[in-house]
Amino acid sequence: VQDAASVRKAIRGQESVIVVLGSGRNRKGTVRSQGTRAIIQAMKSEGVTRLICQSTLGAGESQGNLNFFWKRIMFGWFLKQVFLDHELQEDYVRASGLDWTIVRPAAFTDGERTQDYLHGFSPDLRGLTLKISRADVADFILKQLASGEYLYQSPGVSYS
Template identity: 35%
Template sequence: MTYSTAPDPPKLLVLGATGATGRLIVSQAAARGYDVTVLVRSAEKAGDLKGANLVVGDARDESALREALKGRDAVVSALGTPASPFREVTLLSTATRSLVNAMKAEQVSRLICITGIGAGDSAGHGGFLFDKLIFPLLLRKVYVDKNRQEAIVRDSGLDWVLVRPSILNNKSGNSAVRALTDLSDFHGGSISREDVARFVLDQVRADAWLHRSPLITW
């Protein structure tokens, strides 16, 4: 008699699953045979997410998060928030703080969290249009909260990876993804959402970027 030595498929919780990148994470995870649960505010918006178990709740609600985390091996956070030129943004940091508490309570240690170029020491590396116009006029308050979000993840004690995509596009995936931490010669760049989803899912089992914050780009 022979026994399979292949590991069981990971059991994921995906947050932000109804966003453009989140949907690709769910579909790619399902295609890999992963067991996927999503926490969504509206079952209607998630009705077309194939291959995922739905839990309805608010990502800021620790009790809802704990329910969704039961039996999970890892979490992928693709939470996003609209541009907010005038109003303070707190969703990302509030939800991430609740998520960290819930993960510790449910003993789930692996967290892959998407933020973006402009967070932390990647600020000022988005190229002229992004750095001089889009960021200060539309995204400054969003990135104040992204920085709070990253700090919560870094201080969490979890097995985390912070993924900072360059400017997102909807083109087909390109296998030549670069993951950078030295940005001294990097200014601008873009990457497809498909490739972001693929890179993020690769981190569920890989440790190469553990406790690091790679910027990913083409």
């Protein structure tokens, strides 16, 4: 995502773009925000308007969904730079002028696809497991390609 020409080439001719950037074990850096910004610029150059971007539960107004551990320890200290990068990523998406949906999954598990998860819940809902399988996140993201249900919104996704 750091080579603008390669990003434009990958986006050329597409109907939509799904952004699921991460930095692996690297807790520093700005691959999410800067990569998303590069993708948005390429989308505008290529006339692609539909963007689905994966962020994290706890970003923006969804912080109320988190418990003390996630709010203060994980995102407040251990993953603070990762969290700030997600926040900046979301700012770029909202300001893009594209037809966007920001998907905010809870912590990933390696579980199976169940299709039995909550989504679009209120930002003050408590008692979530704060976990979801990667397979169920993929299920939800792919459903957004055919749906305008969460256009210009940032739904959380978690098991109850």
